[in-house]
Amino acid sequence: MPAINKRYIVFICPRCGLPRYSRSEQKNAKCFGCGYQIPIKSFKVRILLRTDSRSEAVKAVKDYKMKICSGIRESARQRR
């Protein structure tokens, strides 16, 4: 089965950079961060992961958020 047919996708909001997941058959998904209706099928949207497992999708979102947070902390430390 091609990867396209996975049930969930994890992607990055092109406006604010927050990750979220959604059912892959949806056309749009509202961003929790900025309220933007993200056109999931758009080539501008960065897909992090496609998966059949909801828990895997949730985990990928969490992991990405952690990465963003540690990245911010890292750059703050470098400025000192």
Ligand SMILES: [Zn+2]
């Ligand atoms: Zn957003």
